[in-house]
Amino acid sequence: MVELPDEVVGDAQTSHFAWNRLEELVDVGNRMAGQAGEAQGAEVIRDAFADAGLDGVRIDEFEIPGWWRGSSSLTVGAPVERVHEGSHQVIALPGSPSGETTGRVVDVGAGTYEEFEAKADKLEGAIAMASSETPEHADRWLHRMEKYVNAADHGAAAFVFRNHIEGALPPTGEVGYHNRPGPIPAVGVSKEVGARLERYAEEGECEATVVTECRNEETTSRNVEAVVGPSDADDEVLVTAHVDAHDIADGANDNGAGSVLTAEVGRLLTSVADDLDSRVRLVTFGSEEIGLWGAYHCAETTDLDQVKCVINLDGACSSRNLRVGTNEFDALGELFESVAADFDAPLSTGDTISPHGDQWAFVQEGVPSTMTATTSNQSGRGWGHTHADTLDKLDSRDLRDVATLVTEAVYRAAQDSFSVEHRSRAETRDAIDEGYIQELKMGGRWPYDDLEE
Template identity: 25%
Template sequence: MKLLKNAALKALISGALFTVASTPLIASESPITPAQKETAQQLMVTALKSELGFSIVESLTTEIGPRLGGSEAEKRARDWGAKLGKELGFDKVAIEEFTMPFWDRGHLHIALTSPYNQELYGSALGGAAPSDKEINAPIVYFRDIHALTAIKDGSLEGKVAFVDGEPMVKSQTGAGYSPSNQKRRIGWQHAERGGASALVIRSVGSDSHRFPHTGMMSKNGDKWANIPVIAISNPDADHLRRLHNLNKPLAISLHSGSDWKGEVTSGNVVLDIIGSEKPEEIILIGGHLDSWDLGTGAVDDGAGVAITTAAAKLIANLPKRPKRTIRVVMFGAEEVGLLGAFAYAKKHEANLHNHVLATESDFGARNIWRLVSNVNPEATKLVDEIAKIIAPLGIVRGGSDVKGGGPDIIPLDNKGVPTIRLSQEGTDYFDLHHTPDDTLDKINPDELAQNVAAYAATIYLFADTNVDLKAKR
């Protein structure tokens, strides 16, 4: 939104932040020097005026399109990422490959056949099995996932289970996702235990469009589903509920071609800006390069790739490199199980002690509103000071013991790598997440620029500080 961007620029340019001369900081009073503070402020001004972030996500979504993990399109995206890194002048560019099982969506037809014929809008869920032939069966209605988990073994033979539930609760933090997502994660295990021919669930999303949300299911041990599992749009789920409440006999026909296609190659794209004094210490930022195949993966997660790459490039443009290495990782195969994240942690296991900070942008492209952290006490004081510098962007200081850093950071966090997170506004994120509606037009360039400004200032200050960032939590 222009007003937000212009207001932030006005505050910065007018000197609201540039208080170095009038209120000089003594080095012992702050972990940030006056020169570092001024550089961070200048980075924010530059980022708010820059169109680099938007041009990167526009290029990715337009030139490459949907990028399902393990697909030929994801391979083209890796090549695109490496080429971009070289064009932007990163000091080191690498593609780190790994192998993975490839699931392909195939075709899908799903329709209501009783009490009348009506096409439904559905999407196969990741890991679902195909139907050997057209399934025509009565529907057994379950009000929520808890009702399905209570069924007796074999009680759904010859039937299709439908799990309803409520549309996701909208939340700034996305807190409604996990409870709503249980039916997608584990529903198939109970439907299969009951002998159902297929499982249909209410789409895991907060929108009211006839755009079903896809997503990956969870394995049961090392096993995936042996039945088709389909998410239908919220309006279609509402329709089935109303018919059920009228005691109408419900039946469905469906045919799904989704299936596993064997082992393929995926990979992570790694871009480095080498530090000037402590090159062995790594500040890792990034996003995931793959996307679901229904849209073009603009908000999930082309935006994250663009934000972090653009922020790193703006830092690289400074007259002097910061002390520590800044590493941008475009993670592969995130949507299908954080496969790139685990591959990165395994490949770099011997050097994780030198990964002194990690964070990921993977929650859309709306404004950042909060900074949280999970670092050592000395670094926590640094975070507090950084929060003051980025506050004019509309960002508040959040908790200092918040684990995470982003989905792809989980394997690093589990190994003790310190993390921060710049939390984005997520109230409408799950209107678009994993749907055909995840397209470039949903990104506001000014809001994206605010993200780049926050990342550029924050990551520069971490990379250039004398504070010991190594884990001692």
Template identity: 25%
Template sequence: MQRPALTLLAASLMLAHGLACAADAPTTIPAAAVQTAEQLRDKALHDDTAYKTVESLTTEIGARMAGGANDPRARAWAIAKFKALGFDKVYTEPVTYPLWVRRSEHGAIVAPFPQPLTLIALGYSPGTPKGGLTADIVQFPSLEALKAADPATVKGKIVYIGYRMHRTKDGHDYGIGAGIREDGPQVAMTKGAVGFLLRSAGTDANSRTPHTGVTEFSDPAKAIPAAALSNPDADQLERVLAYGKPVTFKLDLDCGIEGQYTGYNVIGDIVGSKHPDQVVVIGGHLDSWDPGTGAIDDGAGVAIALGAAKVIHDLPQHPDRTVRVIAFANEEMGLWGGRAYADKHAAEVSKFQLGSESDLGAAPVYQMSASVKPQARGAIEQIAKVLAPIGVVYDPKRPGGGGSDLSQMHQKGMAALSLDQDATYYFDWHHTANDTLDKIDPAQLAQNVAVYAVFTYMAAQADGDFGSAPKAFAGDGAGE
């Protein structure tokens, strides 16, 4: 009776050893898959699916404010487009969030030199009292200076911060500008301010088109009206402030939160031929701000993902793993679609092979980084080698965050890439009325499609995984 027990024990030990060896084995991409990826790359560079897609979205739907009149129309458009492009499964998942509504906004210097200024309300800003709000301006050079200010110097006034963004390829100044936009009103509120203004978080120096964007309040009931001035109007306000006289400003915003709204993430799957329950996920966000038509933010991202999926779909055989494209709901006012998706699918994170979202316009991808297990670095280098001929440099020292909405799945433990686009001019048009189709160069858009098609296909065909597991990349500093 002892012998079978020993045999069972030995078998168990052998199985455990085999699984351990498999877990430690390097992830590689077969030579045939590399060759197909090179062909996909070259085909995608001449494919116009993405451009036709973003042209359709911006022409037929236009602006897609989350919860606005075009929200359900955009969703219906996306469902129809996924189906027309041949996805095997097309479905939606609900996303509920506060419904913020913009009706009108006006601003003017009342004294010492009366004149109107061009501005736009920030998302989640409350409206002013009927007839507007009039108060003196107090100026700060930075968010840090506001945080350090004596509340007595702020109470009862409208705070203004005039940080000016500069153009950079990686767009890093946006971290400062967006930080002021998101956190400034809350800080001003806690010090007793009655309103908040900032120089737009944008790099266009000569256009009187202010940049909107979301702000945050820990207690919406105590929120103060908040708006962004265009860059030339911020210059004008600063010239008036430089006279050293008290500057009185009238702010008149008709906007605010009006209950809750349920939108939907739109999802399409090209089902894997060997491992249908394992997915490579790409996407963009379907919503946009309301002044423009949401071409670069983020119609381009949705189009890039759909274009990449389409060239993969057209191969003679589906890839081994499922290719999933997600058009996320309401990224602009707080990653609502990404958070809802991550919360719903957190328990399945180990089935997510690799992911990345496009949400920085349509200029070329120039750099790639990754958060993967050490044994998968060789596979990332294989992907990088196929992308090198189209201008993508691999930085092995930086983590990959997965992009805006997919950063939430990365935080749950999904292996992720960052595919950095050239952001030199992106923030000229970002969140403005100038976010329109003419800002997209078809050839540059196609380069993005090629990048996404290559990495998606190669990840789907890899022998082995990239390390997705619950909390696998906690603390890597990406996607936060």
């Protein structure tokens, strides 16, 4: 049985509030972490929070390692000469240092640990090229950062990350994380450029030169916060998303949609604020794409004992079909399953404890948290992390449906009748899959060294 009043559900299904704000947000353009567009995007969300009638609206600034893109190129010298320098063909990956490297191209396929080992004797001084694909036989998604670090650790002088989706342009994505800048230049190339390099490498020696021009220096990022519900509540439910996006795209689905959904959930809850037992805090984070900096800042400046749960929205408008990662907090899975059943809405869930997404900053500390997204027929990220993550890929009806379901879930989570147990940090550490332990340690992101001393 749906618990929100009919008038709130009707409002959610007919409102243009979130979509209009999404148009504003994507029209900002570049919302790269720590740059002017991210600050402008934060102001769009601040104004949305204020217009939604939320309390305590504020912007919270913090320092991050910034990165600015210059020009990049990949020039093939042999077996034929070919210059790739347009941004539809090659782009630097955030966290890359500036540099110029010439070497033979060594294709390591999907960039699995086994493939790197198989080519270990060829990688010293080479340009390592790995696909963005994760093989079907893999037991988890392989992050680009792992492939980048593996390339550097095997002595490669540069890294090429090739898209595995045709026509989807070069992929971007952070490689430095909390160790900026990374050790070797890194670029993304389209599937088509990658296929050409793969063919050349298979036929014999393929020599290329990778050039990256970029700037790494300290800058300021920001979170935006607001609240709805009882100010004197003993606990709070966090509804979160990230407002930053990669500089090459509008970041419509990743994650403009999540940011405006956060504001819309808050707006809808203002009608039932007196019915909430827990306070609901709405937060849009800065700097997710470069290492979850905003989420970590929030987690470090919040009394986590008072956080009942976190519902994080990321990539939640590719369809109206929710997918919820529960991080082994069964009660949260059951919460969303009950909502989906009452609305006769499709839902898929996963319980793997995943270090990808802003919820990880809270999960690692044992705070019950979800990654809430949507599923579609797209392969991999689809248009995400490319120039093509634009508004025309999305549908306002999907945004309204997702807003309805998430608001119902948050409303239920903010009742005393809903409970979910925190875990200790040690319990969380012990529950993480071996593959993700490997990834976190590979990228210098393992948070439990203090438990192992």
